[in-house]
Amino acid sequence: MRNRAEVPTEVFRKLPAEKRERIISTAVEEFAEHGFHQASINRLVKRLGIAKGSIFQYFTSKEGLFQAVFDHCVDQARKPLREIKHHPEGMGFFDKIRATLEAGIRFVRAHPQAYKLYLKMIFQENFPYREKLLSRLHLFSADYLEDLIRQGIEKGEIRKDINVPTAVFFLDALLDRFIQAYVVAFWDASSVIHQAKDEDLKKHIEEFVKLIRSGLEAKTNEHTC
Amino acid sequence: MRNRAEVPTEVFRKLPAEKRERIISTAVEEFAEHGFHQASINRLVKRLGIAKGSIFQYFTSKEGLFQAVFDHCVDQARKPLREIKHHPEGMGFFDKIRATLEAGIRFVRAHPQAYKLYLKMIFQENFPYREKLLSRLHLFSADYLEDLIRQGIEKGEIRKDINVPTAVFFLDALLDRFIQAYVVAFWDASSVIHQAKDEDLKKHIEEFVKLIRSGLEAKTNEHTC
DNA sequence: AAAGATAATGACCAGGTGGTCATCAATCTG
DNA sequence: CAGATTGATGACCACCTGGTCATTATCTTT
Numbered sequence: 001m002r003n004r005a006e007v008p009t010e011v012f013r014k015l016p017a018e019k020r021e022r023i024i025s026t027a028v029e030e031f032a033e034h035g036f037h038q039a040s041i042n043r044l045v046k047r048l049g050i051a052k053g054s055i056f057q058y059f060t061s062k063e064g065l066f067q068a069v070f071d072h073c074v075d076q077a078r079k080p081l082r083e084i085k086h087h088p089e090g091m092g093f094f095d096k097i098r099a100t101l102e103a104g105i106r107f108v109r110a111h112p113q114a115y116k117l118y119l120k121m122i123f124q125e126n127f128p129y130r131e132k133l134l135s136r137l138h139l140f141s142a143d144y145l146e147d148l149i150r151q152g153i154e155k156g157e158i159r160k161d162i163n164v165p166t167a168v169f170f171l172d173a174l175l176d177r178f179i180q181a182y183v184v185a186f187w188d189a190s191s192v193i194h195q196a197k198d199e200d201l202k203k204h205i206e207e208f209v210k211l212i213r214s215g216l217e218a219k220t221n222e223h224t225c
Numbered sequence: 226m227r228n229r230a231e232v233p234t235e236v237f238r239k240l241p242a243e244k245r246e247r248i249i250s251t252a253v254e255e256f257a258e259h260g261f262h263q264a265s266i267n268r269l270v271k272r273l274g275i276a277k278g279s280i281f282q283y284f285t286s287k288e289g290l291f292q293a294v295f296d297h298c299v300d301q302a303r304k305p306l307r308e309i310k311h312h313p314e315g316m317g318f319f320d321k322i323r324a325t326l327e328a329g330i331r332f333v334r335a336h337p338q339a340y341k342l343y344l345k346m347i348f349q350e351n352f353p354y355r356e357k358l359l360s361r362l363h364l365f366s367a368d369y370l371e372d373l374i375r376q377g378i379e380k381g382e383i384r385k386d387i388n389v390p391t392a393v394f395f396l397d398a399l400l401d402r403f404i405q406a407y408v409v410a411f412w413d414a415s416s417v418i419h420q421a422k423d424e425d426l427k428k429h430i431e432e433f434v435k436l437i438r439s440g441l442e443a444k445t446n447e448h449t450c
Numbered sequence: 451a452a453a454g455a456t457a458a459t460g461a462c463c464a465g466g467t468g469g470t471c472a473t474c475a476a477t478c479t480g
Numbered sequence: 481c482a483g484a485t486t487g488a489t490g491a492c493c494a495c496c497t498g499g500t501c502a503t504t505a506t507c508t509t510t
Contacts, residue, residue: 011457035349038262041498051459053500062498094442123348124260134411142414152441159443165415166432167441172414173402174395181394186359189367189397190390207391215440216377216392217319218384236487266468276489278470287468451510458505467496471489478485 008068012058023048023058025113027069032116036066036127063128070129073114074136080107081140093152097171098209104179105201115183145171174212178205233293237283248273248283250338252294257341261291261352288353295354298339299361305332306365318377322396323434329404330426340408370396399437403430 012020026048030039041062045052059065084103087096108115121127145168152158158167181188182201188194193204237245251273255264266287270277284290309328312321333340346352370393377383383392406413407426413419418429 014457034351035260038351040496042496052498053459054457056499057457119348123344126259126263138411138414149441156443158441159439162436162441163432165417166429167436168415169402169406169413169418170399170433170436170441173406173412174398177394177398177402181398186363187398188394189363189370190393192390193394204391207388208395211387211392211395211440213440213442214384215436215438216374216383216387216395217438218381239487265466267466277468278489279487281469282487453508453510455508456506459501459503461500461502463498463500465497468494470491470493472491473489475488476486479483480481 007059007064007071009058009060015058023050024069024072027065028073028113028117031066031069032113032120035120035124041065066128069117070133073111073117074133076111076114077107080104085144093148093155093157094209094213096148097175097212098205100175101178101205101208104175105182108179108183112183115179119180119184141172141176142168145175171212174208178208232284232289232296234283234285240283248275249294249297252290253298253338253342256291256294257338257345260345260349262349264291266290291353294342295358298336298342299358301336301339302332305329310369318373318380318382319434319438321373322400322437323430325400326403326430326433329400330407333404333408337408340404344405344409366397366401367393370400396437399433403433 012023015023027044030044030047034040039062041052041055045055055065059068080103084100087099091099118133121130121133146164149158149162149164149167149171153160153162153164177187178193181193182195185191185194192200196204237248240248252269255269255272259265264287266277266280270280280290284293305328309325312324316324343358346355346358349355371389374383374387374389374392374396378385378387378389402412403418406418407420410416410419417425421429
């Protein structure tokens with residue numbers, strides 16, 4: 001956070017926007033493909049067709065480059081997050097869940113590399129700025145879902161006897177995993193979500209929300225009525 | 226698969242069991258901590274107090290060592306998997322889900338390093354034998370869950386109108402993520418599952434299964450009856 | 451056009467990697 | 481005990497890494 005303005009050097013900031021973008025987006029690809037340590041500056045500069053020394057004139061170090069890449073991705077993610085948070089008040093709880101899923105899919109479609117980078121960071125413990133990323137994301141996902149659930153309870157859409165933290169975890173797991181399955185093939189055991197077309201995706205979102213809403217159990221209402 | 230008998234050299238197989246185990250389990254730690262590429266043979270042999278040359282007399286290459294490590298972990302995982310698959314016939318669907326969760330927790334408690342290694346492999350695309358691992362796991366999780374769900378439908382425990390692949394995905398996501406949250410702190414936004422004690426864990430498993438069973442929606446039975 | 455400032459370059463560096471192999475130590479065999 | 485066989489060893493190799501910096505090229509200003 002501190003010195004963030006210094007991380008891409010002044011030299012880099014003076015570069016034509018076009019070149020700046022090309023460098024950042026190529027670097028995103030490199031990190032998303034290989035993780036932090038396996039990512040290679042040599043390979044990057046070869047892909048870019050510039051000299052290695054230039055990279056270190058633009059960014060103080062590999063870590064500095066990564067920080068710039070990371071900040072770039074966070075910026076990309078900001079808009080959709082706000083968009084989701086400010087859903088119209090009239091929407092019901094399960095509509096909001098559906099909208100969240102749709103916005104998530106929209107994001108990973110628009111920025112697949114950024115999302116891949118996020119996935120890489122999750123399980124590669126020695127990534128720099130891991131803590132920073134995770135705290136930022138927690139701020140979003142957990143708090144957002146808890147708000148949603150409490151509102152849903154107040155409005156009578158959700159059972160009152162529910163354990164809120166468990167429900168937060170429940171939803172977080174499902175939403176996150178749904179998005180992951182769209183991007184990473186093998187998370188999707190039954191191969192229905194991964195890279196699905198719009199129509200099929202809508203159906204699966206519908207089915208999915210239905211499960212979140214009512215669970216798996218067969219209704220026994222007939223017996224009681 | 227081919228040449229699997231050749232992968233740990235005869236020299237290694239002649240070693241006293243004690244030393245063999247120490248080498249494998251230290252290697253598991255190294256790979257679980259650092260992933261494949263970041264794992265260092267130099268560091269490993271230093272930890273073990275043996276010469277680097279020895280490792281290459283025991284295993285043909287770093288990849289060979291990893292294969293041995295991997296096979297070792299799969300062997301560790303086999304017993305609990307079988308145990309789960311052969312649950313007593315009398316058990317209801319949701320009891321089986323509960324038992325699956327409990328068995329999963331028991332496994333990661335007994336072999337945390339093996340599980341960490343699995344997590345590392347998931348998002349590190351250039352890991353060797355990734356396909357092999359994933360196909361093995363799919364065989365378990367998806368097929369097993371599908372069986373369970375179909376049985377549950379036949380017995381009338383699960384709604385008949387359910388979309389089976391979606392339900393498989395739904396369950397797979399939840400079970401997997403529950404186990405992950407026990408091991409990896411930050412998956413557990415609300416910090417209730419991670420490394421929980423037996424009593425608390427039982428409660429959370431109960432709450433969790435309740436959600437899987439009935440979903441989030443408030444029951445509206447009162448109105449209809 | 452000349453002078454000065456700024457940016458691009460790639461040979462070079464120290465350090466680490468997986469892997470090799472001649473040498474040495476120990477055990478087994480006759 | 482002598483000879484042979486096997487296993488342990490670590491100096492060494494080629495290669496790659498992030499990072500440096502003197503040199504060169506380009507642009508700006510006068």
